[in-house]
Amino acid sequence: MNDLAFIDDLKTALPRLDAERAGEVLFGAPHLSMFDVLGDSEMQLSRTFAMLLDPRGAHGQGPLFLNAFLRRLGLRERKRSEACTVRTEHTTAYGRIDILLEMPDATVVIENKPWSGLGHRQLERYAEFLATIRGKGTRLVFLSQWDVEDGGEALGHYVHMPFVGSEHSFAECLEGAIPAVKAYRAEVLVRDVVDHLERRFGGRTRSMDPLQGEIRSRLDDDPSAARIVTAIVADQNHVRDWMTDRLGQAIIEALPQGYEILEQKRNLTRRRIDRSAFRLSEFGWEMYSCLMFRNPRWPANCSIGFSPDATGRRSVVVGINAPQASKGAPCDARDEIDGLLVAAEIDVKTVEHWPAWDYAEPRDWDGQQLANFFHKTDCAPLTNTRFAEMLEYLQSLASILDAKYDPPAPKEVAPHA
Incomplete structure (x- = not known):
């Protein structure tokens, strides 16, 4: 069997494997965890x-x-x-x-x-x-x-x-x-x-998916299967970047066209990113670096965005970045933003740099965790409820800031005849 035939054979087997996965979920609930x-x-x-x-x-x-x-x-x-x-x-x-x-x-x-x-x-x-x-x-x-x-x-x-x-x-x-x-x-x-x-x-994964089991069962007996799998592993950085960019595309499509995109390094230096050239995989991923999206009318040093809380795409947080006065690049409107969140009655976590934050979905954007996420969603991130809720959370925070700092112009009332 040649390499392409191996892929075609797996595609043919997908309906059967999907049925097996549905049975495992129905009778075994292998993904059920109180931590989810x-x-x-x-x-x-x-x-x-x-x-x-x-x-x-x-x-x-x-x-x-x-x-x-x-x-x-x-x-x-x-x-x-x-x-x-x-x-x-x-x-x-x-x-x-x-x-x-x-x-x-x-x-x-x-x-x-x-x-x-x-x-x-x-x-x-x-x-x-x-x-x-x-x-x-x-x-x-x-x-x-x-x-x-x-x-x-x-x-x-x-x-x-x-x-x-x-x-x-x-x-x-x-x-x-x-x-x-x-x-x-x-x-x-x-x-x-x-x-x-x-x-x-x-790094342990949850119980093996039927598709994963099918691939493993063929590795020893089918040289083309081994060639395909080892080629994917050898090119894992490209595969990871492809998945990361799919997430990035979903994120920017959820935000208004006029928002700026900035990357802030750990040393607080920034670079502007053109929306048409935006690729999430090119973000630096240093600990405490920040990918920022902001309306130019918002206060200085106020943005929504993402930041890895550990080295290498791990423990990614999402929320409003507006550091307190005691921190680097402080936001002078921090107290006012805290008040806006209280008035909006949004239940948020807060720390010195982030008046509102939560962990992203998926929480780790490294290769293996990201692959598990894409596999569970059949490579369609928006079908994941928690990912969709994260985007809604980001949109709601942006709406609160827009309502205060960039409110829509009042509608003109037509004069009575």
């Missing part, structure tokens, strides 16, 4: 982890998950009757603690950092907090896929626990406890948490 509904923000993950570590949590398994966690920290396991208080977002004089475990003879501080870096002296401050606790065993846990290069005074006084990829990871901790889980619903929940961590931080 609730999200996986830092706070949402902290609440989920805290619930599992709480012996009184809704999982009903007592100290099962807590003890699996404590064993990795070298602390004594707890009996079901022993007290353990679990708090989230606990405020102290040393900073707000993501998860705090308090037991009669031990205190554990967990700093959960799935997406962002540490604040100023954050681990050092929590180490100082634990130093005020006398007569107890204490542990400071840095829960993050990436360790810090320099923990300052806290170096040697904290335990780095990655989410995945190690026998000491948090996912491994939970997965090791699953055989002892008695409740079916609790087991499903924990498996969902472990699977989500493996996909988000370890």
Whole structure:
């Protein structure tokens, strides 16, 4: 079979494979995850982890998950009757603690950092907090896929626990406890948490699609299949750029023609991009760089757009970019924009640079995650509900700014005859 015949043969098999996929979705719901509904923000993950570590949590398994966690920290396991208080977002004089475990003879501080870096002296401050606790065993846990290069005074006084990829990871901790889980619903929940961590931080994909299975089954027996697949992998950057540009086209078509397009580098230098020549794949993708769309009538340093919150197209955020006065390239109208969002009664997340932001859909625009997204949507991004909702979110933010800074001219009233 020649190369083109292999492609034609796969096309012929698509109806059968689509029927198999429909059956798997109907009877197995392989893509169902609570995180697709609730999200996986830092706070949402902290609440989920805290619930599992709480012996009184809704999982009903007592100290099962807590003890699996404590064993990795070298602390004594707890009996079901022993007290353990679990708090989230606990405020102290040393900073707000993501998860705090308090037991009669031990205190554990967990700093959960799935997406962002540490604040100023954050681990050092929590180490100082634990130093005020006398007569107890204490542990400071840095829960993050990436360790810090320099923990300052806290170096040697904290335990780095990655989410995945190690026998000491948090996912491994939970997965090791699953055989002892008695409740079916609790087991499903924990498996969902472990699977989500493996996909988000370890690169694991969801259950294999029938089309993917068909290709894999032919690789060993059909030389043309191997040639096709290896050619695609060798040209993966071009394929990724093609997918990225499809997203970019959908984005600019959702915005008014008169908007400027700008790329802002991490060092705050900017370049204007002609709309007719716009290709999203050519965006620089530096951490904290920003792709901006703006009405020229909006205040200076105010735009809507996208920014990768990590190096290399990862954790892309979308919203209004209008930095506060204390940040580089500040927007003098930031307070006014905050007021507009409050008046519009839009439920938004806000930080120093972004008066309104959320994670983009898909969240990661690297090759594998983007390919999974396009595969699920049959290469038609607008059929994905969450992608369409992201565009609507962007349009609604633009409409709020336009209504204030570029309102339509009042209609002329014809004089009475």
